Amino acid sequence: KQEVTQIPAALSVPEGENLVLNCSFTDSAIYNLQWFRQDPGKGLTSLLLIQSSQREQTSGRLNASLDKSSGRSTLYIAASQPGDSATYLCAVSGTYKYIFGTGTRLKVLA
Amino acid sequence: GAVVSQHPSRVICKSGTSVKIECRSLDFQATTMFWYRQFPKQSLMLMATSNEGSKATYEQGVEKDKFLINHASLTLSTLTVTSAHPEDSSFYICSATWLGGTNQETQYFGPGTRLLVL
Numbered sequence: 001k002q003e004v005t006q007i008p009a010a011l012s013v014p015e016g017e018n019l020v021l022n023c024s025f026t027d028s029a030i031y032n033l034q035w036f037r038q039d040p041g042k043g044l045t046s047l048l049l050i051q052s053s054q055r056e057q058t059s060g061r062l063n064a065s066l067d068k069s070s071g072r073s074t075l076y077i078a079a080s081q082p083g084d085s086a087t088y089l090c091a092v093s094g095t096y097k098y099i100f101g102t103g104t105r106l107k108v109l110a
Numbered sequence: 111g112a113v114v115s116q117h118p119s120r121v122i123c124k125s126g127t128s129v130k131i132e133c134r135s136l137d138f139q140a141t142t143m144f145w146y147r148q149f150p151k152q153s154l155m156l157m158a159t160s161n162e163g164s165k166a167t168y169e170q171g172v173e174k175d176k177f178l179i180n181h182a183s184l185t186l187s188t189l190t191v192t193s194a195h196p197e198d199s200s201f202y203i204c205s206a207t208w209l210g211g212t213n214q215e216t217q218y219f220g221p222g223t224r225l226l227v228l
Contacts (some may be wrong), residue, residue: 036219044154046218049216089153100155102153
């Protein structure tokens with residue numbers, strides 16, 4: 001059974017810092033991995049999608065990597081801003097199901 | 111493209127009543143739609159998988175008679191919470207996969223529906 005864990009559970013950093021969010025999964029037989037952002041009381045905003053054959057994806061200040069063999073993905077956020085404050089979720093796709101991680105609550109202080 | 115909508119965005123109801131939530135794919139045909147539930151400060155948990163024209167497949171621990179799912183067309187799925195109780199209060203999110211897409215494993219998520227049962 002696939003299990004997805006995110007570390008840390010919560011993170012508070014000063015504005016301008018570069019930071020790394022971690023996602024690990026137990027079953028490497030995945031189709032893709034996706035990172036989402038969720039603001040309080042809101043739905044999901046897709047940030048980056050990495051296919052199983054890819055190793056990384058980049059969008060603006062965000063970079064996500066995927067190491068299937070070790071069951072790990074990282075989301076790198078450069079030059080963090082207060083507007084980046086949100087909960088970040090990773091989800092792995094396999095057999096037409098998404099399994100979500102536990103999330104990392106990020107707070108960027110001005 | 112690949113937009114999914116949900117209606118209503120927020121609903122408050124009395125205990126014992128039924129509530130219907132709609133999930134629509136606006137600009138694509140979805141063979142499969144998924145329903146998730148998210149309790150406060152927790153992650154999303156898959157409730158059921160719905161294929162157009164067939165019965166939904168429910169995850170372990172989800173009561174199929176309480177959470178009725180209908181997927182009558184390629185653009186609409188509905189979730190009905192029957193005889194809702196306060197413990198059903200949650201954030202319900204749907205997603206859809208894109209028929210004919212190059213990667214049918216990608217899901218597109220709706221904005222969610224917040225249900226509060228008094």
